[in-house]
Amino acid sequence: MTINGTPGWTAPAVYGNPFASxxxxxxxxxxCSYCSEAQNVVDQVLNxxxxxxxxxxLPLECHTDxxxxAKCFEVLYRRNPAVAWSFYKLAFTEQSFLKGGNALYLIIS
Structure with missing residues (x-):
């Protein structure tokens, strides 16, 4: 996978039923506020x-954080997928913490 032209990630992170068709x-x-709002629907379907x-x-250029x-999520996913998915949920529910590069703060708090 590529994030804004940065190579290194070759496959998407996968969550949910590994046997799902x-x-x-x-x-x-x-x-993205729309991505955040969509998480309720995504959670309902995954549950x-x-x-x-x-x-x-797909980080937009206008969203500097x-x-x-995204890079933080990918590093976490490589080391511990469960922690990465916890970060995923928390990042969307607490988007204000991402401002100023505070993604790492979400992990350790």
Whole structure:
């Protein structure tokens, strides 16, 4: 996968039922208010256990803190997917903490 032209990520992060026959691909920007609002619907669908979610990052240039947050998620996912998905949920519910590059603060708090 590529984030804003930065190579290094080759596959999307996947969450949910590993045996699901349906995969939803989400193109997300951690600073996007619409992406944040969509999380309730995504959670409802995932909680049914019949699908999984493939996350692809699409940080917009106007969201200056979205790219660092996406990189933070990817580093976490490589080390501990469960922690990365906790960050994913927290980043969308507490978007104000991403301002000024505080994505790391979300992890340790």
């Amino acid at each position: 349906v995969t939803i691909t989400e193109y997300a920007d951690f600073q 049914k256990g019949q699908v999984n979610l493939a996350l692809k990052h 979205a790219l660092p947050a």
